[in-house]
Amino acid sequence: MTVQHSAPPLSQRQSAILDRVMANGYVTIDALAAEFGVSAQTVRRDIIALSEAGQLQRFHGGAGPADAMEAARLDYAAKRELGKPAKTEVARKAAALIPDGAALFLDVGTTIETCARELARRKGFTIFTTSMRAAMAFDPRSHAVYVLGGRLAGKDGSLVGEDTVQKLASIHLDVALIACSAIDETGRVMDFDLSKIAVKRAAMAASARSMLLSTRSKFDRTALGKIADIGDFSAVVTEDHPETSLALVQAPLQE
Amino acid sequence: MTVQHSAPPLSQRQSAILDRVMANGYVTIDALAAEFGVSAQTVRRDIIALSEAGQLQRFHGGAGPADAMEAARLDYAAKRELGKPAKTEVARKAAALIPDGAALFLDVGTTIETCARELARRKGFTIFTTSMRAAMAFDPRSHAVYVLGGRLAGKDGSLVGEDTVQKLASIHLDVALIACSAIDETGRVMDFDLSKIAVKRAAMAASARSMLLSTRSKFDRTALGKIADIGDFSAVVTEDHPETSLALVQAPLQE
DNA sequence: GGAAGCCTGTAAGATACCTTACAGTTGGCA
DNA sequence: TGCCAACTGTAAGGTATCTTACAGGCTTCC
CATH class of the missing domain: 1.10.10.10 (Winged helix-like DNA-binding domain superfamily/Winged helix DNA-binding domain)
Incomplete structure (x- = not known):
C-alpha cells in the first residue's frame, strides 16, 4: 500500500x-x-x-x-443567502421565544444555526444537537453543549447515525427546534433527507414542546418524507405577513 | 422566567x-x-x-x-504557536506513516489537527474522532468521518462522554493517533485531562496499532494521569534530533 | 412647522497595502 | 573558482482602503 x-x-x-x-x-x-x-x-x-x-x-x-472543505462551507454559506433576511427574522423570533436556561434540541439547518448564534449570546442553556456548526456557536463555558455523534453527512457539519435516536429516547428536553424542507397544503411537515427524519421525530418525542422554524418559502411545497403534522408543533415560527394557507401559532413558551 | x-x-x-x-x-x-x-x-x-x-x-x-466562541478559538490558535514548527513537523511525519485507506482514530489536540489537515488532502480514510475540529478538516465526500458524540468540553471542539468508550469497544481500527500532555523519565505517557484518558485508552484498545504524536517539549515532564507506557505504542513520532532520554521507534506502518 | 437626532451618501486627504523591479545571499554544480 | 537558480529584502510608484468632514433625507418630538 x-x-x-x-x-x-x-x-x-x-x-x-x-x-x-x-x-x-x-x-x-x-x-x-x-x-x-x-x-x-x-x-x-x-x-x-x-x-x-x-x-x-x-x-x-x-x-x-x-480549500476543499472551506470551499464547501462557502458554497453552503452562499446557499444561506437565498433566504437570508427571512431566515434571520425567523431565527430571531424563535430565539426570543426560548426561556432562559432551557434544555434544547437543535436540528440541522441554516436557520437553526442562525438561531443558535442568537441563543449563544445568552447564558445557561443546555443544548443537544447533531449539528457541529450549531454546537460550535456556543461557548462551552456559558452553556452545556452535547453533540450527538454520528457520521459526518455533509458540508453543513451534520451528523447522522442510528445511535442518535436511542440516545434521544433516554433524555428529556424542554424544547426541540426543528427545521424542515417543506410544508404541504395539508399541513404535513416534510424533509428531503430521510436519514434525518428519524432524528427529528425522536427529538420531538423527547421534548416537552417542539418549535418549527420555517420561512414562508417552504410553505405549499412537498418533499420526500413526512416528519410530522404541523399541529404536532407547539409553535411554528415564520416571517411576518402570515399570508399563508395555514394558521400559525406564535405563542411564547413557558416552562 | x-x-x-x-x-x-x-x-x-x-x-x-x-x-x-x-x-x-x-x-x-x-x-x-x-x-x-x-x-x-x-x-x-x-x-x-x-x-x-x-x-x-x-x-x-x-x-x-x-466573538466569545471565536475568540476562544483564537486563544486556542494562539496556543498552537507555542510549539508551532515542531508540531507541524511531527504532524507531517506522522501523516506520512499512515497508509492510504486506513481506518483511524484521531485524538484531540493541535498536533492531531494539523495531522488531520495533512491527511485530508488525500482520499479514502475512515475517521473516528472526538474532535470536531479534526472532523471538520475532512471533506465528507472524500472520507468517511464518524464523530463520537459527547459533551463539548472546550474551545478546542473536543467531545467527552461515557458512551464514547463503549462505542469504541465495538469497532476495530487500523491506527489510533494519540496525543498526550507529558512523557516522564520512566516512559509513562500522561495527560492532564482525566476525562480524556479513558477515551485514549479505549481508542488504543480498539486499534491494531497506536501512534503517539508528541513534540520533544512533552518529554521528561509529568502530568495528572497515566494513559499508557511508551512501549504500548507501535510508533512514537517526534521531531528530528532525538536527543531525548527515550529510544523512539519510527517505523512505517503496514497493514 | 421646526429643531434635534439618526442614518446614509459623497468627497478629499492620509494611510496602508500591492506591484514591480532590482540587488544581496545562499546553495548546488561543473 | 565561477556560474546559475532559488529565495529573500529593499525601494518606488500605483492602487485601494481608511479617516474625517460635510450635506441630505428621514423620523421623533416639542
Whole structure:
C-alpha cells in the first residue's frame, strides 16, 4: 500500500501559513511576517503561491481559507443567502421565544444555526444537537453543549447515525427546534433527507414542546418524507405577513 | 422566567453582517456593500460598531470573527504557536506513516489537527474522532468521518462522554493517533485531562496499532494521569534530533 | 412647522497595502 | 573558482482602503 501525497510540495513556512489560515480563518500579512520573522513581501509571495495553488484565498492585507472543505462551507454559506433576511427574522423570533436556561434540541439547518448564534449570546442553556456548526456557536463555558455523534453527512457539519435516536429516547428536553424542507397544503411537515427524519421525530418525542422554524418559502411545497403534522408543533415560527394557507401559532413558551 | 437578551440591540443589517462573518469566517467590505445595496462607508460604520461591541474583528478591507466562541478559538490558535514548527513537523511525519485507506482514530489536540489537515488532502480514510475540529478538516465526500458524540468540553471542539468508550469497544481500527500532555523519565505517557484518558485508552484498545504524536517539549515532564507506557505504542513520532532520554521507534506502518 | 437626532451618501486627504523591479545571499554544480 | 537558480529584502510608484468632514433625507418630538 503506497504512501504518497497528491498535493504539490510546500515549503515549511507555506505549510505553516496554511495551518494558521485553517485555524484562525483569516490572518494578516503583518501577523504572519512577525510570526515567521520574515518580511511582509516574503509572506506575500507565499500567499500568492498558495492562492494560485487554490490552497487559500487572497484578501487585501491577508488571506483566508479557500480549500476543499472551506470551499464547501462557502458554497453552503452562499446557499444561506437565498433566504437570508427571512431566515434571520425567523431565527430571531424563535430565539426570543426560548426561556432562559432551557434544555434544547437543535436540528440541522441554516436557520437553526442562525438561531443558535442568537441563543449563544445568552447564558445557561443546555443544548443537544447533531449539528457541529450549531454546537460550535456556543461557548462551552456559558452553556452545556452535547453533540450527538454520528457520521459526518455533509458540508453543513451534520451528523447522522442510528445511535442518535436511542440516545434521544433516554433524555428529556424542554424544547426541540426543528427545521424542515417543506410544508404541504395539508399541513404535513416534510424533509428531503430521510436519514434525518428519524432524528427529528425522536427529538420531538423527547421534548416537552417542539418549535418549527420555517420561512414562508417552504410553505405549499412537498418533499420526500413526512416528519410530522404541523399541529404536532407547539409553535411554528415564520416571517411576518402570515399570508399563508395555514394558521400559525406564535405563542411564547413557558416552562 | 424572563426572556431577554443581554446583548445590545443590533440593526437588521448588522445582524446579517455578523451572520456572514460567522458563516464565511471573513468577508470584504465590498462584498457586504454589494450584498446589502449600501455604500462601503455604511458597511464600514456597521463594522466599526460591531467591532467596538466586540462582536467581530476589523481588518483592512473587511472583517472577521472575534466573538466569545471565536475568540476562544483564537486563544486556542494562539496556543498552537507555542510549539508551532515542531508540531507541524511531527504532524507531517506522522501523516506520512499512515497508509492510504486506513481506518483511524484521531485524538484531540493541535498536533492531531494539523495531522488531520495533512491527511485530508488525500482520499479514502475512515475517521473516528472526538474532535470536531479534526472532523471538520475532512471533506465528507472524500472520507468517511464518524464523530463520537459527547459533551463539548472546550474551545478546542473536543467531545467527552461515557458512551464514547463503549462505542469504541465495538469497532476495530487500523491506527489510533494519540496525543498526550507529558512523557516522564520512566516512559509513562500522561495527560492532564482525566476525562480524556479513558477515551485514549479505549481508542488504543480498539486499534491494531497506536501512534503517539508528541513534540520533544512533552518529554521528561509529568502530568495528572497515566494513559499508557511508551512501549504500548507501535510508533512514537517526534521531531528530528532525538536527543531525548527515550529510544523512539519510527517505523512505517503496514497493514 | 421646526429643531434635534439618526442614518446614509459623497468627497478629499492620509494611510496602508500591492506591484514591480532590482540587488544581496545562499546553495548546488561543473 | 565561477556560474546559475532559488529565495529573500529593499525601494518606488500605483492602487485601494481608511479617516474625517460635510450635506441630505428621514423620523421623533416639542
